[in-house]
Amino acid sequence: MCGIVAYVGKQEALPVIIKGLKRLEYRGYDSAGVALLNDAGLNVYKKKGKVSELENFIESNPNLHSHIGIGHTRWATHGEPNDANAHPHYSASENFAMIHNGIIENYEVLKTDLINKGYTFHSDTDSEVFINFIEDIYQNNNCSLEEAVRLALHKIVGAYAIVLMNKEEPDTLIAARKGSPLVIGVGEDEFFLASDATPIVEYTNQVVYLDDYEIAVIRDAKLQIKTIENVETHPYINKLDMELEAIEKGGYEHFMLKEINEQPRSIADCMRGRLDSRAGRLILGGLRDYMNKFQNADRIIITACGTSWHAGLVAEYLFEEFARVPVEVEYASEFRYRNPVINSRDFVIAISQSGETADTLAAIELAKQKGATIFGVCNVVGSSIARATHAGSYTHAGPEIGVASTKAFTAQISVLSMMALMLGYQRGTLPESKYMELLSELEAIPAKVEKALKLNEQIERIAAQYKDARNFLYLGRGYNFPVALEGALKLKEISYIHAEGYPAAEMKHGPIALIDEEMPVVFIATQDSSYEKVVSNIQEVKARKGKIIAVVTEGDQTVRKMADHVIEIPRAHEAFVPLISVLPLQQLSYHIAVMRGCNVDQPRNLAKSVTVE
Ligand code: M6R
Numbered sequence: 001m002c003g004i005v006a007y008v009g010k011q012e013a014l015p016v017i018i019k020g021l022k023r024l025e026y027r028g029y030d031s032a033g034v035a036l037l038n039d040a041g042l043n044v045y046k047k048k049g050k051v052s053e054l055e056n057f058i059e060s061n062p063n064l065h066s067h068i069g070i071g072h073t074r075w076a077t078h079g080e081p082n083d084a085n086a087h088p089h090y091s092a093s094e095n096f097a098m099i100h101n102g103i104i105e106n107y108e109v110l111k112t113d114l115i116n117k118g119y120t121f122h123s124d125t126d127s128e129v130f131i132n133f134i135e136d137i138y139q140n141n142n143c144s145l146e147e148a149v150r151l152a153l154h155k156i157v158g159a160y161a162i163v164l165m166n167k168e169e170p171d172t173l174i175a176a177r178k179g180s181p182l183v184i185g186v187g188e189d190e191f192f193l194a195s196d197a198t199p200i201v202e203y204t205n206q207v208v209y210l211d212d213y214e215i216a217v218i219r220d221a222k223l224q225i226k227t228i229e230n231v232e233t234h235p236y237i238n239k240l241d242m243e244l245e246a247i248e249k250g251g252y253e254h255f256m257l258k259e260i261n262e263q264p265r266s267i268a269d270c271m272r273g274r275l276d277s278r279a280g281r282l283i284l285g286g287l288r289d290y291m292n293k294f295q296n297a298d299r300i301i302i303t304a305c306g307t308s309w310h311a312g313l314v315a316e317y318l319f320e321e322f323a324r325v326p327v328e329v330e331y332a333s334e335f336r337y338r339n340p341v342i343n344s345r346d347f348v349i350a351i352s353q354s355g356e357t358a359d360t361l362a363a364i365e366l367a368k369q370k371g372a373t374i375f376g377v378c379n380v381v382g383s384s385i386a387r388a389t390h391a392g393s394y395t396h397a398g399p400e401i402g403v404a405s406t407k408a409f410t411a412q413i414s415v416l417s418m419m420a421l422m423l424g425y426q427r428g429t430l431p432e433s434k435y436m437e438l439l440s441e442l443e444a445i446p447a448k449v450e451k452a453l454k455l456n457e458q459i460e461r462i463a464a465q466y467k468d469a470r471n472f473l474y475l476g477r478g479y480n481f482p483v484a485l486e487g488a489l490k491l492k493e494i495s496y497i498h499a500e501g502y503p504a505a506e507m508k509h510g511p512i513a514l515i516d517e518e519m520p521v522v523f524i525a526t527q528d529s530s531y532e533k534v535v536s537n538i539q540e541v542k543a544r545k546g547k548i549i550a551v552v553t554e555g556d557q558t559v560r561k562m563a564d565h566v567i568e569i570p571r572a573h574e575a576f577v578p579l580i581s582v583l584p585l586q587q588l589s590y591h592i593a594v595m596r597g598c599n600v601d602q603p604r605n606l607a608k609s610v611t612v613e
């Protein structure tokens with residue numbers, strides 16, 4: 001939610017900032033803006049819409065040369081998407097400009113106080129209140145801007161990553177964070193600040209992840225970090241493990257398509273160095289110090305949102321089947337508000353691609369307070385969730401830029417599958433021979449994924465037939481039930497077609513009323529323990545003239561006779577089928593969205609990382 005970029009150094013700031021904003025557009029694309037400081041003063045340029053609209057807007061402006069600047073791409077929270085609500089925001093004196101990612105919860109109280117003092121506001125945002133609150137402290141305390149920021153942060157309630165510029169200090173940027181991410185790239189006499197590392201990787205691989213309640217001041221090409229208690233800390237410089245190609249489209253029309261096609265490699269990367277079936281070896285470094293807690297847990301609680309929650313549902317089946325341990329899968333947003341029973345013998349797994357999802361972070365904090373052990377399954381290295389958990393395993397899927405999650409889902413399931421196998425083996429619920437067999441089955445998945453992706457053209461033809469449908473139903477059972485939910489989510493979020501996912505057997509308890517000759521029903525009907533039952537459900541839809549699109553195991557003859565379309569995927573152990581059966585559903589939603597002219601990578605109203613509650 002909102003992307004921020006800032007630069008100070010020897011380069012022209014604007015191109016660095018614009019390129020960075022484009023890389024961060026997945027975080028929000030309601031408006032974009034920059035502030036630059038030069039002989040013409042401290043100037044803010046901002047525009048409703050995408051970064052390209054901002055570029056058109058400033059194209060012929062002669063005052064854009066600067067070596068310092070800040071930029072913002074917005075996902076609207078307070079105030080509609082328009083020019084006025086776009087960032088950066090000036091302070092009342094126009095001496096300061098600020099970009100902000102996050103939400104200030106006490107902004108109304110602060111705003112009322114400021115209005116009583118004579119301040120006027122030009123936007124509906126909490127961020128404009130924030131910068132004026134800082135300026136008010138600056139003026140009343142006769143202090144430096146840095147000190148005013150520090151004092152203000154003691155009174156601010158909510159989440160923020162901010163960067164400020166001061167008209168009087170042409171070589172200084174001041175940044176702070178709490179709850180929203182901020183990465184500082186350290187170059188040679190230059191600094192890059194951004195919501196994630198993607199705008200930075202092109203220039204330097206040395207980064208500092210700012211911690212909550214820290215304030216960074218970059219002045220005269222030097223970085224100093226202090227806590228809001230004014231205690232200096234020593235920045236730890238991390239080496240970025242990210243290639244530039246990983247964040248570019250690489251010849252694909254959309255990031256989503258690229259990411260769908262990357263899955264054979266991303267799943268293999270996820271297992272690399274961890275799983276070796278011939279040696280019977282399965283190692284997850286992050287679990288090493290917590291294996292005892294994991295093995296002896298009374299219960300596993302999985303918490304996540306969206307697609308990551310669907311991966312958690314698959315994991316419920318995996319853990320219960322292989323390790324015979326009770327599992328609860330919780331929407332993070334519900335978990336945190338219903339006073340859940342959690343104790344120190346619970347092992348909580350938090351799943352998140354971005355590692356920044358506000359609800360998941362809050363659920364982690366709650367579980368921590370209750371004494372549970374928290375394990376993170378995250379994709380983004382150094383993200384807030386990765387750092388808030390006791391331990392964790394990265395999914396190593398590489399940057400996922402399309403807002404619709406694809407390769408992150410399969411990488412999450414890969415990590416969770418390895419965890420379930422380890423746990424089953426250690427607890428003695430998986431006999432050695434079965435364990436060895438399952439290791440080989442899992443290791444064989446990337447090749448099967450590669451084969452399944454070749455069905456793309458067939459799926460594109462199916463998409464052409466159903467692109468104008470108004471509703472879709474997705475049905476599956478067992479391991480394929482979460483896949484049905486995921487297929488429906490993919491379709492609705494990028495094509496805006498209403499879609500529902502259901503356990504196939506639940507259809508007769510309500511959704512069957514929706515079925516007529518207009519209704520496409522996607523069945524995931526692979527040959528597993530519930531296959532016969534799903535076949536009966538297909539018959540029920542057929543009898544009511546629904547259009548049947550069935551994902552089946554290759555060679556299936558039974559469903560072929562009933563379905564309007566069959567998509568044959570490679571045979572795999574049923575526990576690992578979701579890693580394959582989800583692929584045609586990702587492709588189907590992708591093609592339908594493209595045919596409907598939708599913005600596949602940046603669907604309306606959405607953002608990639610949801611850092612607000
Ligand atoms: O970054 P996270 O995995 O924590 O994000 C959770 C959801 O916001 C995310 O999966 C969302 O549902 C995706 N847009 C689905 O494609």
